[in-house]
Amino acid sequence: MAITDCEVLQNYIRLCSDGWDQGWHERNGGNLTYRMRPEEVEQCRPYFKETPGEWVNMGVQADNLKGEYFISTGSGKYFRNVSLAPQDNLCIVEINEAGDSWRIVWGLEKGGRPTSEFPSHFLNHSVRKEATNGENRVIYHAHPANLIAMTYILPLTARDFTRALWQSATECPVVFPGGVGVVPWMVPGGSDIAWATSKLMREYDAAVWAHHGLFASGPDFDTTFGLMHTIEKAAQIYLLALSAGQGKIRQTIQDDDLRAIAKEFGVTLREEFLE
Ligand code: 13P
Ligand code: ZN
Numbered sequence: 258m259a260i261t262d263c264e265v266l267q268n269y270i271r272l273c274s275d276g277w278d279q280g281w282h283e284r285n286g287g288n289l290t291y292r293m294r295p296e297e298v299e300q301c302r303p304y305f306k307e308t309p310g311e312w313v314n315m316g317v318q319a320d321n322l323k324g325e326y327f328i329s330t331g332s333g334k335y336f337r338n339v340s341l342a343p344q345d346n347l348c349i350v351e352i353n354e355a356g357d358s359w360r361i362v363w364g365l366e367k368g369g370r371p372t373s374e375f376p377s378h379f380l381n382h383s384v385r386k387e388a389t390n391g392e393n394r395v396i397y398h399a400h401p402a403n404l405i406a407m408t409y410i411l412p413l414t415a416r417d418f419t420r421a422l423w424q425s426a427t428e429c430p431v432v433f434p435g436g437v438g439v440v441p442w443m444v445p446g447g448s449d450i451a452w453a454t455s456k457l458m459r460e461y462d463a464a465v466w467a468h469h470g471l472f473a474s475g476p477d478f479d480t481t482f483g484l485m486h487t488i489e490k491a492a493q494i495y496l497l498a499l500s501a502g503q504g505k506i507r508q509t510i511q512d513d514d515l516r517a518i519a520k521e522f523g524v525t526l527r528e529e530f531l532e
Pocket of ligand 1: 285286287288330331332333334371372373374398445446
């Protein structure tokens with residue numbers, strides 16, 4: 258038995274490999290965090306380091322994440338290497354009782370620290386945990402090319418992106434009826450972009466980072482990966498249609514069609530995004 262036999266780590270690692278296979282993780286691009294269930298922490302605890310790392314202040318704080326444990330990709334580590342050497346590319350961090358610092362309790366055996374986007378992940382976990390009554394556990398950041406390309410041609414508003422994506426594939430309004438938020442271009446890695454993103458994640462379960470990528474959230478790995486995948490595929494269809502039609506869209510899904518989908522599938526669309 259090894260820590261990597263634990264189901265939660267297997268599922269985590271599978272998402273990393275799937276994201277790499279999709280082409281969303283050039284070099285060290287992208288990062289993944291998971292808020293562990295108490296029983297998963299206990300399963301993994303026998304493999305924790307005898308002496309945990311030093312506490313490191315995050316520059317952000319959350320009362321509802323005090324004492325939680327997260328699995329995180331390491332900063333500068335490559336998704337394509339995660340399945341080959343999880344112990345060198347991933348870590349488990351514990352959050353202190355003040356809710357403002359982490360320390361490494363497992364992994365990154367050759368050194369390193371959790372993703373540079375940990376402050377964004379952390380605040381997103383905090384608001385999604387609150388918004389979903391504790392259901393949300395996964396925050397996933399990737400660099401999917403078609404969605405990034407869209408941020409060069411559409412106005413950077415939640416309404417414009419949500420409408421374009423909803424109209425690009427019939428399943429989209431069912432998968433993300435609340436739409437997607439959009440963060441304007443900002444310097445990655447710090448607390449400013451973390452605050453800007455988490456403000457949107459109060460309302461949306463995905464947020465686009467202009468000219469950079471996407472943050473997606475969900476209760477488990479399948480749902481979160483599925484959300485990233487659905488949004489990126491819709492972005493691809495949007496760009497294919499625009500390119501093939503040389504910028505002209507002959508027909509699309511109408512707003513009343515979107516309403517009909519919502520009614521049939523029992524979801525509530527963000528009405529202010531409809532005409
Ligand atoms: P990390 O290697 O620190 O996770 O950064 C990758 C990234 O995508 C930054 O936005
Ligand atoms: Zn990134």
